[in-house]
Amino acid sequence: MHSVVILDLDGTVLSVNSFRLWVTQMLRAHYPHLSPHRRLGLALRAGGALAARKAGLIDHETLKWRLQGIWQQATDGDGGASMQALNDRLYRHVRPELVTLLEAVADGRIDAVLATAAVADYAGDLGRQLGVPHVLATPAHRARHVPSNVGTHKRDAVLDFLTRRGWQHRPRILFTDHEDDLPLIEVCGTVYWFGEEHELFDLAGRFPGTLLRPGSRGSEILPPGGDEWQDRRHQC
Incomplete structure (x- = not known):
């Protein structure tokens, strides 16, 4: 799986x-x-x-x-x-350590979703430029009371998306840098952290069941094979 x-x-x-x-x-x-x-x-x-x-x-x-x-x-x-x-x-600021991963996503070798608080006015097309076919962003045309795609709203949007795709039982690997994504971290088995490295110790205490890794190691996630892709312990 x-x-x-x-x-x-x-x-x-x-x-x-x-x-x-x-x-x-x-x-x-x-x-x-x-x-x-x-x-x-x-x-x-x-x-x-x-x-x-x-x-x-x-x-x-x-x-x-x-x-x-x-x-x-x-x-x-x-x-x-x-x-x-x-x-x-924006494309000029893509992290070099994630280029290979994004290429694998664009080639269809990795299933991925870009989930962001950024507005869909540009984030949707940016996602496609990055090679990510699925983008969850703050709606472009929204009523004033409709919240951004952040925090629990972002978590719920991701879980709903996974269910609609039939991916709800697959292990989840999250790439993030911010505590706004704590609700998402809670429902993911593996997290690559791009925030301050010392914050990993705090996160480890709060989420003892989550495999936490520095973001710099994100380039390791490439199919086929490899524990990241077959180890059911990472499933949420």
């Missing part, structure tokens, strides 16, 4: 936070299909949302929701050019 790999995006597959680069692109307002006046107005709106967040007037979820609306207005009619420009920038 082969394992299923669950990949976090920011700080894991990417060595950077895609949210910051996404916001930077909005502040620069490089939208050639729009007039200078329109580009300036959109940049000011993005800057105003950031200022409200820094002043404590809105929370991060509201900021993200507002920025999604600005991005969608700014990129409407550009044929995907803005999204592709952003994803090309």
Whole structure:
């Protein structure tokens, strides 16, 4: 029974936070299909949302929701050019130690899902550019009360996806760097940790039944054979 790999995006597959680069692109307002006046107005709106967040007037979820609306207005009619420009920038930050793993996913030798709090406005296409056919992200068009794909929401989305694919009984291998994924860690048998290495000791105490490994060893996960793919002890 082969394992299923669950990949976090920011700080894991990417060595950077895609949210910051996404916001930077909005502040620069490089939208050639729009007039200078329109580009300036959109940049000011993005800057105003950031200022409200820094002043404590809105929370991060509201900021993200507002920025999604600005991005969608700014990129409407550009044929995907803005999204592709952003994803090309993000792609340059893929961790070198995960390139071989991603190639195996793209070739269909490893079943994987990219599960991220990043917005689907760009994360869906970025996942496909990375060679990951299945992407769970914060919905692009969502009501204000609909939460991001984070924490327990992300865990539930992953478990629902696995069930719909018929993979619910397969061992799970999680790649992550952040405590936001503690709910996911709890339901995975093996975790490759890309956060601070000293945090592994704390995680080991909290999850004694989970096999925890430094993220730098993630390149070892390649089929066929190998304990990672056949050892039923890793099954959740």
